[in-house]
Each structure stands twice: as C-alpha cells, then as structure tokens.
Amino acid sequence: MRCYRRFDAGEYRLLARVDGSLYDLTAADDALDEFTALARRASRRDVAVETYARRLLSDAELAREGESAAAVPAGATVPLVPDEVWAAGVTYEISEEAREAESGMPEIYLDVYRADRPELFFKATAERTVGPDEAIGIRGDSDWNVPEPELAIVLHEGEIVGYTIGNDVSSREIEGENPLYLPQAKIYDRCCALGPCVVPATVRDDWNDLAMRMTIERDGSVVFDESTSTSEMVRSHDELVSYLLRHDVVPESTVLLTGTSLVPPDDFTLAEGDAVEITIEGIGTLANPVTTV
Numbered sequence: 001m002r003c004y005r006r007f008d009a010g011e012y013r014l015l016a017r018v019d020g021s022l023y024d025l026t027a028a029d030d031a032l033d034e035f036t037a038l039a040r041r042a043s044r045r046d047v048a049v050e051t052y053a054r055r056l057l058s059d060a061e062l063a064r065e066g067e068s069a070a071a072v073p074a075g076a077t078v079p080l081v082p083d084e085v086w087a088a089g090v091t092y093e094i095s096e097e098a099r100e101a102e103s104g105m106p107e108i109y110l111d112v113y114r115a116d117r118p119e120l121f122f123k124a125t126a127e128r129t130v131g132p133d134e135a136i137g138i139r140g141d142s143d144w145n146v147p148e149p150e151l152a153i154v155l156h157e158g159e160i161v162g163y164t165i166g167n168d169v170s171s172r173e174i175e176g177e178n179p180l181y182l183p184q185a186k187i188y189d190r191c192c193a194l195g196p197c198v199v200p201a202t203v204r205d206d207w208n209d210l211a212m213r214m215t216i217e218r219d220g221s222v223v224f225d226e227s228t229s230t231s232e233m234v235r236s237h238d239e240l241v242s243y244l245l246r247h248d249v250v251p252e253s254t255v256l257l258t259g260t261s262l263v264p265p266d267d268f269t270l271a272e273g274d275a276v277e278i279t280i281e282g283i284g285t286l287a288n289p290v291t292t293v
Contacts, residue, residue, distance in 0.1 A: 001050055002197040002284065003162070005034050005131075006075045014038060015073055016053050017197070021065040022073060028059035035080035035198045036253040039156035049161050050200035070284050072196045078131030079164060079198045080154065083251030085129060087150070087168050087186070088240050089119035091233050091259030118235055118243055121182060123168060123257060124192035132286055136169050137190030137293035138270050144173035145270045148260035149214045149278040151207070151230050153237055154198050155254040158245050160237065162200050163207055165278050165286040166257040167193040169270075189293040194255060195286050204282055207237065211281040214262045218274050228261040230280075235259075 003025075004015040012033040013026040025032050032038055035049075042052035063073070090112045112119045130136060138145035152166035169192065175185035201207070209231040216224040237258065244256055270276075274290040 001053060001203055002069070002199050003035050003038065003053070003079060004073050004076045004197045005079045006073050007077050008075055012077070015063060016057070016060070017067075017069060017071070017073075018054075018057065019069055020067055022063040022067065023057055023060040024063045025053065025056050025060050027061040028056040035154070035162065036156065039154075039161045040252070042161075043156060048200065048202045049156075050202045053200065072132055072284065076132050076196055077134070078129055078194050079196070080194070080253060080255075081126045082124075082129065082194070082255045083126070083253045084122065085124040085166075085192055085194075085255045085257065086244055087121055087123040087166075087257035088235070088259045089121065091118065091235050091240070092261040093232070093234070113234070118240055120240070120244055121186060123186055128187065128189060129192045129194055130190055130288065131194060132196040132288070134193070134288060135190060135291040136167060136193050136276065136288045137188065137291055138169065138272070139171050139174070139188055140292050142171035142173045142185075143269060144176075145169065145171050146264050146268070147214065147216070147270060147276045147278070149212060149262050149280075150257040150260050151210065151212070151280055152194060153241065153256045153258060155241065155250065155256065157252055158241075158250055158254075160201050160241060162198040163283060164194050164198045164255070165196070165280050165283055166255065167276065167278060167286060167288065168257050168260065169193070190291070193286060193288050196284050199283050208233075210283075212261065213279045215277045216264070216270070216274055217277075218271065223274075224264050224268065226262050230258075230261070232261050233259060
C-alpha cells in the first residue's frame with residue numbers, strides 16, 4: 001500500500017495504491033485529505049494505519065487500475081502536511097567524511113559519529129516543503145549546494161506510522177564556513193522535498209535494509225548516478241526517534257529524515273534547471289527540478 005495526495009478540481013484527495021489499483025479514500029471519508037488525517041482516524045480506533053485504510057477500500061472509489069504499483073498518480077503533491085520536519089546528521093560514514101571535508105573544524109563531526117547522542121536539527125515547516133515534481137531550492141548566496149537523499153520516518157503523535165523519501169537540500173558552503181551557520185545552510189524556502197507517497201509502517205517487516213539510488217541530470221545528461229543501502233546507517237530508527245522525543249513535545253505530524261548516504265563529489269554543485277531523482281526500495285521515486293531561491 002502506498003498513500004498519495006492529489007490536488008484535483010480545487011481540492012486535495014487521499015489516494016491509496018494497493019497492488020495495481022488506485023483507490024480514492026476521500027470518497028469513503030471526506031475528512032481524509034492527507035496522510036495525517038488517515039493516521040488520526042486510525043489512532044482514534046486504536047488500529048494500524050494500513051488496517052484502517054484497508055477497511056475503507058470497499059467504500060472508496062476505484063480511481064484507476066492496471067498500473068504499476070510504483071506509478072505516481074497525475075497531480076500528486078506532498079503526501080502529508082508536516083507540522084515539523086527534523087533531520088539527523090552524520091548517521092552514515094560517508095556523511096561523516098563529507099562533513100569533515102567541508103569544515104574547518106572536522107573533529108566535531110567525528111565526535112558526533114561516535115557519540116551516544118545523535119545530531120538532530122530542525123529542518124523545515126510545511127511552507128518550506130515541496131512534493132513530487134515541484135522545484136527544490138538552492139540558495140542564491142551559496143556557490144556549493146547539494147541534494148541529500150534520505151529515508152524519512154513519518155510520526156503521528158510520536159509513533160512511527162509510515163515512511164517516505166526526503167531530500168534534505170543543503171548549502172555545504174555555508175555549513176562548512178562555520179558549524180553555527182547550520183540553520184542557514186539547512187532552513188530556507190524549498191529546502192526540503194517529501195514524497196511521492198507515504199507507505200504505512202506495517203507494510204514491511206524490515207525498514208533497515210533498503211536499496212537507495214540518486215541520479216542528477218543536467219541538460220539531458222546524467223551527471224551523478226550512485227546507489228547505496230540504508231543498512232549502512234549506524235543508528236536505528238527507534239534510537240533516532242527516542243532522542244527526538246526526549247524532554248520535548250512534538251506536534252501531531254512530524255517527519256524525521258534519517259541522514260544521507262549518497263554525497264556528490266566536492267567539485268559538484270546543483271544548478272538551476274537540474275533534475276534530481278531519489279529512489280528507495282518499496283517506496284518509489286521522488287523527482288524534483290531545481291530552482292534558485
């Protein structure tokens with residue numbers, strides 16, 4: 001099951017793709033206009049999101065059938081409206097190495113990589129977040145901007161209810177100049193992309209070993225194409241979530257990006273007009289053009 005949000009005829013509708021069929025869940029319950037509303041309904045009934053969604057299928061309208069299970073519906077947008085987006089840093093060895101290379105204070109990143117406490121930072125609000133086929137932003141005051149593909153945990157009232165794909169677009173130049181500039185390197189207009197769908201957490205037994213690939217095209221040519229696995233992450237999902245929840249009150253809908261394991265070379269920077277695609281096994285492909293903000 002994959003849950004999409006589509007803007008159609010002036011309103012948002014929640015769709016669920018089950019195998020090759022696409023169901024309009026909003027037709028079964030007009031309050032379901034995004035994934036958070038589905039999670040809220042499931043929570044009130046004390047059932048898993050997937051379980052509740054399947055109960056609705058008999059009353060949902062069949063929007064389309066016979067498509068690939070990975071096909072993104074036309075008009076799909078960001079699948080949920082997150083109250084907050086947070087991110088974890090230095091959770092992969094390659095990320096630790098990249099942060100050391102860009103910084104004049106490399107030892108702090110090695111310390112975090114080895115420490116008990118992970119690096120967690122605020123990333124975005126809903127207003128700064130875009131969905132599939134919407135433009136991600138690169139800062140006009142930075143000459144070194146990169147995409148960061150990440151598996152994203154979807155939380156409802158602090159509980160893991162789903163997974164999606166995230167792009168933690170970042171200015172490596174600003175971050176590398178001084179670690180205290182991290183918020184400016186990370187938080188700005190169109191700094192985060194989520195989608196193309198949310199997969200309920202119960203759909204898979206294991207979310208710890210997923211193939212991940214990122215490609216970047218420029219002027220019709222592929223300028224970056226590499227793959228990895230989320231199994232390279234040195235911290236567990238439960239560990240990251242537990243630190244996010246410590247001594248804090250998170251809002252109803254929160255997304256936590258789990259860190260990047262694919263880093264373009266140091267001589268690469270995104271340019272306006274580039275196209276970034278991130279594919280994660282079992283979720284799909286998040287595709288975004290690039291614009292300057």
